[in-house]
Amino acid sequence: MALSAIERHVMTGLAVGVVFIALAHEMMELADVREAVRAQLLDDHYTVLGIQDSSSLQEIKTAYRRATSQFRAKPNADDERLRQARLASALEILTNSQTRTAYDQRRKLVHFVVMAMTCVAVLFPVCFIGWSVNSFLKGRGNTEASPDSFAGQVVQLCSKTEVAVHISIKRGSDSLGLRVNRLKSRGALELVEIAQGKAVDVHNKQIRQNFSDGSEPHVHWRVPELWEGDIITEVNGCATPDEMMRELGTKSDQTTLCVTRSMRRLLPHFTEVNLRRASVSEPWGAELRPSTDNSGTLELTSKVSGALATWNEANPSLQVRTGDRIIAVDRELGLDHLVAALKSKKECVLLVLRGVSATPRPLEANVVLHKREGQKLGIRIGAVLDSPVRGAIIDAGGSGLIVVKEIVPGYLVDEWNKRPGPKVMEGAVVVSINGKKQSSQFFTELSKPVINLCLRPPRGVVQPNEPREVAFRFAPRARSSYFPCHRRRSFAVKLRESVSALHYEFQVHVSRASARARGSSEKVGLVLDDNDLTVMDVKPGGLIDQHNGVLADSRHKVCNGDRIVSVNSASAVKQMIHVIKDEAVEDLAFSFSRPASMTSLGVWEIEVEKRADEGWGMELNEHPSGLGLTIGNITEGLALDRWNRASKWVQPGDVIVGCEPDVGVAPMLQRLRTAQRVRFTILRWFGDPSCVRFEVILMRRAKSEFLGIKLEPSGNKTILSEVMAGGLLEQYNRAASIPAAAGDEVEEVNGETDPSRFGQCSQASRVVLRLVRRTLVDTPSARDIPDLRVTQHQGSPDLKREILADEAVTAPTTSSETPELPLEPTRPGVDDADDWDFMKDDLNVLPEAVVANDADGWDFNMDGDRVEVTHAHEDPGEPDGWDFNLQDPDPVIPDTATAQCAVPAAPSPSPSPSVARDNLLLRAEVEQLKASVALAKKDSSAISQELADLRVENERLQAKLAQSTVQDALRAEVLELRDQKRHLQDATARLRTEKDGLVAASSRLVSENRELRQRMRRRPSGDDVTSGLQPLADGIMQLRELASSLDQILAGEIDAASHVDSDTLADRPR
Known part of the structure; x- marks a missing residue:
């Protein structure tokens, strides 16, 4: 079930609230995050000293002395040294004016970067949450097709489509009875309201009586009536608002209006028309002209003949008529394509559009289907604008809906439709399948053994509403849109809702002991829904199936859709499940409830009048559903018994569901107490009064x-009140x-x-x-x-x-x-x-x-x-x-x-009209079959071409795959050589480091040798000193030899590495 507007608004508000709460929480954590990131990027000297960035030099020194005096008492020596180093660095930088200025500039830059990074990091999850919630809400409530799809493009064309209608009104001495508003943007007048009983209202009633012969299934948008919301563009040849207002106020015998109606105020009605002609030179049978509203469509401006007339005769419910728009040919849009296709093709499929007025959306209904192994549903679903389109009426925002396209005879859905209750009809909107509302999940759910279809039947089409009296009402649209309780509901609407909510209850008694004695199964044999114990299936051989087999009357047989109300005085769901599963319970007394839509019921009306000194003469009990009064006994001699003697319409067990205009137990009882004459609406399960x-x-x-x-x-029926003399009905009688x-x-x-x-x-x-x-x-x-x-x-x-x-x-x-x-x-x-x-x-x-x-x-x-x-x-x-x-x-x-x-x-020698009609229908069917065969051949050739293209594409992909495999191998080799080069570079760096150490040691030894030589010069006569210096000189020579050898090794390795890199690059394929 799609969410209503109020539910979507509530969920949107909750989602916005969650997003704002998350945003507030993240903003509270923003300061801590900022400080943590800033501490990683920059050591803030002001924070270390605990001062402001505007502190003076004296305040900086005072803060330094205070910090050092407090920190010396810390026991941890490492922390103390680190803190002292940070304090000293802060004091050194902040006490120097040049270094402090540079530090402040760098500090501001770091603060800006940290703030920007933190805001991005915080807002990203918040935006993601908001986007997720928005996508969820759009997925639940939006059924609009993608703007890039064919359906989306068709909807965009519909929003641009307008139709011009010329209307002539004979007014005489009476006023028109119109209330209009000026439209400054268009230089026109908008019709706001039509007064009842005036010239326009009389004209509309005459048109409704004479314009159609009863065969039209809907109101065409070109009907010469005036509707509320029409845009008046011309009055008696005058086109400016002031001149049109003057002409409307002028009293004349006849007023000619030119009005424009936009598709936005109507509902689009789409039909696919399959046409075929013998040759390209043969006309299609209608005059077409480009529309004047820049919508890129073609308008039919003449009566149809030829191929179009053949289509109309074969499809009376899908006839094409003057004023319709052709918006697509073979599912291709654009005025140039339409003209070219109609000129060059012998067979084509036209998508025809017209605006209509329709009834409100019907109520949704559930259908539960159970597939056995190998059984097929026999149903085909698809988008509402997918072929075939047979008189589809699309609501605003419903171009992406999934509807039932076809029901195949002989399969499960067709068998279901033969039962009493809701039916699965072609054109019904699929709201959900097994609770899943996403259309991408429908096909998966249809493959399951148990399928719960939630469908909305197709809409019927009616005449526009009667003109209402001109009266002042405060904000009627706002009250009806936001306060549904202010909408007036008729007695028929309330009665229908009350009857649809009624349930027929019946008792079923089964015994395990009797089944055991017969040698049958002792299991109940019901597949139940865990939520409300609705019967999903009756298993063969169980106690309930045995009970159904014994009964000859089908009204008390348990079937799918019945709900268990009580079992052995247990009414709670868990208690009833426990009683059913308890094998120790021998006797089970079930109380089942069945919706009124799944039963055969009769509803009729009676009008009874009582005397002032007597009662109605019937015993009334409240129905278990609380929506009606059940008649217990009828007392002889009183009002109902006197009325019942002649007709015998009412009997004990009937349910009073309405006392016009009241519905409900309390209002009906109040009316019965105060009224002397009441029109009752009676309901009887599985029957009604005898009728012919x-x-x-x-x-x-x-x-x-x-x-x-x-x-x-009369109430919710229409009564033949009089047969007039001299009429056709009197001759018939x-x-x-x-x-x-x-x-x-x-x-x-x-x-x-x-x-x-x-x-x-x-x-x-x-x-x-x-x-x-x-x-x-x-x-x-x-x-x-x-x-x-x-x-x-x-x-x-x-x-x-x-x-x-x-x-x-x-x-x-x-x-x-x-x-x-x-x-x-x-x-x-x-x-x-x-x-x-x-x-x-x-x-x-x-x-x-x-x-x-x-x-x-x-x-x-x-x-x-x-x-x-x-x-x-x-x-x-x-x-x-x-x-x-x-x-x-x-x-x-x-x-x-x-x-x-x-x-x-x-008698006439010519064929009868029925035979001629049959011949015409057969010829139309033959033409349609030929067209279907041609389309099948065309589809077959297209599929063959697609198969050849797929084969070529497959070969190209295989070649690309082989090439990519070679490239991946070469890339792996290059990566491996680069790793080897990296290892050699690391080893070279280590050797250079060791060389630097040895050079340093050599330098140190040279300096020590120089010192020793200076000392020896001061003491030239010491053989012991000369003998002591000899080992040192030998060591220095060895070090020099080692250094020279290391230089040679390093030079050779560097050359080898560069040689390997150059060879690798040379071997790589370009």
């Missing part, structure tokens, strides 16, 4: 036709087996589950409504509801569900009683064990959803026994709901629309 799901297909064949339905938001009625819940409109987009989707020429009926409506044809059958088309084995307006199906009336509906929600006409699968020729019956509509991105409705929990939506502003009885002035009828309507069409 069916679809209504409405086709517009003329502009004058309208749907004739009215929708109203006349012949339908299950007519739509007021009170039905609307789950989807044209595959879209976001209620805020229902009005936009309903503008299409073909509208598919998916309705849910949780109670029987009082209509003539609803008393007996037949099953929706699955018909097989002739000539095709594929199954396709059809509910046509011209069918007249007679409901069986064999019984007057209402048939009992199953407690588990099922899809009509499809067996529970079968998957709800739409074939290719059913694409026109129900469009495939192209974005994740759930706020958290996870699909909790994969199995037939799951109930989809719809999310709350904002009130569109009309108290009576959305009114679709307005005639569409110019409905958009797509070419591929299916002719399913109230009146059957005449």
Whole structure:
């Protein structure tokens, strides 16, 4: 999990504090270090005498006498002599003015050098600590790609990208309702706020109703609306701020604005487009021009055709449209390269950019996978901008994120996705693997037998926020950014958080004695997490596995992800582990807790009203999680029992998780005490009230036709409140087996589950409504509801569900009683064990959803026994709901629309639209396969070329290695000869030293001989003296001979050494 902004700030503060403490400690030690280093480099005479450097001559002498008098009492003679020598040297230098001046200059220089060296030595570890902490924090919180990488360069281009939009607003007599600020740096106006109900707000609502037919998966940045943050560069042809302000204040029937939108205020949406053409002369199918924002990109300025049109037909969710930017061709950037590549290549991969508005980040979820020996994960991960890029929305600073690129069918991850609970989806962000958040460690962690994936699902894309009323609020951005508690949360958000935090608890009893009697294993057979005793794996043959094998109901089978809450009344982790390991304990009573995301649960709403003199008629107990109220008993004759007689929706064991608008035990109890009418949100584990799901297909064949339905938001659902006369829905009800009625819940409109987009989707020429009926409506044809059958088309084995307006199906009336509906929600006409699968020729019956509509991105409705929990939506502003009885002035009828309507069409000899659609898709797939084969051949040739280059490089490296080996041998020989030369020089130095000694001795003897001769001259008549001097003269002669021989030896050795050095240098290869 990446660190939040507050956590990063706290850790940064702690790191800065640690660095400052270390710096203060080192500064305290700086004086001692300085004195120690200075004492090694310079003997400070002032310190020896204990005086200041400004002391006078008299003070120096006085300090010397004081020091010598105190030091004579020391017992150590060596220390005394050393100290006396230092004192004498200090006195001699400091008492002389010239020597003192020179000493002071040298002393200052040494002090400066010592201080500089000490500061460097102290600051180096401090800077290293700070750099290490900064690198750690950046590694934990930063997911930005390197600026030199392809992703980093793409992000830099996005920061420069802007788009210009021309908007015409019909204002009439009403004011625009804008608040703008002047931008002096750009000479433009910034749109700060839009007032509700004014001309701009009315214009935006009309554009949202008419601009899209419901097929667009997101809001394109070129939509002709005004958004907060837009930069107004021109108003009615005026470009200066004063003129634009004057034009905005002038009342006119129509105002034309030119606004600029920067990518910095939007989210970048990237798509890779694989194109192929027959020849270089064939156009790609679109007009391109260089962008005017100096970003080095190409802008699509016309409708697409040719290769681009083929791509759009084959990939409806990744269509290229006018206003998109081409920022790279074959992962190469630069305007010149883009133009050259598009002109010269027959096959290329375009990286297309557009700006979108998206939902907040979904919540993270954990997936624990266990690999057995030889089993493969079947998942491929990579950087978000690595190929393939299929509609990736990148957050700010997220260009270096690792996402799921592909899930291979038939392997471990694909099997996991078939289970209830969180799913691993393509495009999900990999936050961590086994707790490791560094992307360099992901591939190592994926090879381990147990893998804990922390994923963030891909983001869905929605319309921009509705304009809010102009009101003064003190620092709203600062309050919402730094004080999260000030953010308002809707009832739906609080309810969803409360439901996701609930846990289903169940009991499991196993006995070692029974297993021993059966001859089975007595081991529990669970692999548990040591921290919270979460089940990581259930081993085959253990007590828990035997328990699971006996149960037919899967809801009480122990599975991965369950957590042990208690064992035999022990609730502490260490105590539970001790009880499980104790073989003396025969009977084990486990209490397991399972998250709501891993269970099949139903959530619905009821509205109950009580009389003033009675209670609600139900016994309530607090749920173990503390987030809801469990219904114990229902008292007959009171409010809930009266409401329950007709519907039988509520039963003991259900959990009340909300009393709109309150969530939580204490607020709900308070509302139940004071209110007379309450809307309850009920949760039931592994089921919900009996319901019927069916679809209504409405086709517009003329502009004058309208749907004739009215929708109203109700809590976290959307209710069909009225069926209007003369509309398409009323015509459908006349012949339908299950007519739509007021009170039905609307789950989807044209595959879209976001209620805020229902009005936009309903503008299409073909509208598919998916309705849910949780109670029987009082209509003539609803008393007996037949099953929706699955018909097989002739000539095709594929199954396709059809509910046509011209069918007249007679409901069986064999019984007057209402048939009992199953407690588990099922899809009509499809067996529970079968998957709800739409074939290719059913694409026109129900469009495939192209974005994740759930706020958290996870699909909790994969199995037939799951109930989809719809999310709350904002009130569109009309108290009576959305009114679709307005005639569409110019409905958009797509070419591929299916002719399913109230009146059957005449047979035509031409192929059906579904067959033509299939042929088109098959041709697109063939073209894609050909392109893939060409790319594979191109990659193969590139790999062969790289292999040849590697071989040449290998030979070059081997030659260099051999050459380096010879050079290393020569270097070793030179080093050895230099060592020999050094030894000879040392021996020569020693001989010279001995020679100097002998010369000194000879000189001494000569002087003594001279003295003796002088004495002999004074006493010429002494034979005994002459006889005594004779041995001395002989010794002197011997010494002279020895000195001459030493001179000869030294001269010969020096010549030999110089000869050896010169030979060595001559033999060395150049």
